[in-house]
Structures are given as structure tokens and as C-alpha cells.
Amino acid sequence: xxxxxxxxxxxxxxxxxxxxxxxxxxxxxxxxxxxxxxxxxxxxxxxxxxxxxxxxxxxxxxxxxxxxxxxxxxxxxxxxxxxxxxxxxxxxxxxxxxxxxxxxxxxxxxxxxxxxxxxxxxxxxxxxxxxxxxxxxxxxxxxxxxxxxxxxxxxxxxxxxxxxxxxxxxx
Numbered sequence: 171x172x173x174x175x176x177x178x179x180x181x182x183x184x185x186x187x188x189x190x191x192x193x194x195x196x197x198x199x200x201x202x203x204x205x206x207x208x209x210x211x212x213x214x215x216x217x218x219x220x221x222x223x224x225x226x227x228x229x230x231x232x233x234x235x236x237x238x239x240x241x242x243x244x245x246x247x248x249x250x251x252x253x254x255x256x257x258x259x260x261x262x263x264x265x266x267x268x269x270x271x272x273x274x275x276x277x278x279x280x281x282x283x284x285x286x287x288x289x290x291x292x293x294x295x296x297x298x299x300x301x302x303x304x305x306x307x308x309x310x311x312x313x314x315x316x317x318x319x320x321x322x323x324x325x326x327x328x329x330x331x332x333x334x335x336x337x338x339x340x341x
Contacts, residue, residue: 188214198224204242 191199191209201224202209209217227235248256263274281289 188217194221201227202242204239204246208246 191206194202194209198221199206202220205212205220212220223238227238230238245253263271266274281292284292
């Protein structure tokens with residue numbers, strides 16, 4: 171009986187931490203506006219991460235705020251399959267050793283600096299097959315983790331990819 175009450179109380183707490191869009195403050199709705207259409211489909215944990223971002227948002231530099239807004243807009247345009255693929259790329263990136271992760275970030279920055287027509291050409295090409303040990307399906311998981319390096323939080327799962335827009339920033 172006590173276990174049932176505890177489970178019921180825990181479930182009620184989780185439900186309380188998963189507010190609907192209409193239950194958010196005006197401040198939170200303004201900051202999280204790009205996520206409005208998807209908000210009520212997010213799980214409680216993701217909502218809490220986004221709400222944490224909304225709370226920290228006023229303390230961020232204007233360029234960080236704009237970056238986060240742009241990432242949320244890009245993320246909101248992705249299909250569920252694209253979001254899952256982006257989350258998987260992010261997990262793969264975070265499992266790389268620090269030297270490999272910095273190499274991927276450097277290459278991503280190089281890609282970002284390309285003219286739009288070159289980006290389109292690259293996006294039209296099929297991706298190269300995954301190399302063993304670099305996050306492909308047959309590779310062993312790596313255990314090296316590195317802390318986030320930017321003042322802005324990292325995305326809720328996705329890693330940057332030349333084939334997809336940069337996802338929103340939230341842990």
C-alpha cells in the first residue's frame with residue numbers, strides 16, 4: 171500500500187513538472203516560442219531542460235540568445251526522424267575522445283564557412299560509409315566524456331551535421 175502511494179506521489183510530481191504550453195509564464199512562452207507547436211508533445215524531462223534554459227536566458231550574452239533562438243527555430247522545422255538522427259549524431263560526437271571531437275568540430279566550422287552553393291553540393295552527395303570505431307553501428311562505444319566548452323548549453327541530443335541544421339541549444 172505504501173509503495174502504491176509513493177509511486178502515485180512520484181507520478182504526480184512528474185506530471186506537475188510537465189506543464190502544458192498554456193501553463194507557462196509569458197516570459198517562458200516568449201523565449202521558447204519556436205517550440206510552441208511541439209511543446210505539448212515533449213516529455214517532462216525535455217520540458218524541464220527547456221525551462222532551465224528559459225530561466226538562464228536573460229543572463230546570456232545577446233549573441234548567445236540569438237544563437238539559441240536560431241537553433242530552436244531550426245530544431246522546430248525538423249521531422250521526428252531528423253531529430254532522432256540528430257540526437258544520435260550528438261551522442262556519437264560526445265562519445266569521441268577529445269582529440270577526435272575537436273577535429274570534428276574544426277571540420278564543422280570549416281563547413282559552416284563554405285558558400286551556400288558548396289554546402290548544397292555537399293548535402294546532395296551521399297554520406298561516406300562510417301569508419302569502424304568512429305561511431306558506426308559496429309563500433310564499440312567510447313567512454314571518454316568532455317564537458318561542454320561554450321557558455322551556451324549544448325543541444326538536447328543532436329550533433330552538428332553538414333546535412334542537417336544546427337539543433338537548438340539545451341541540455
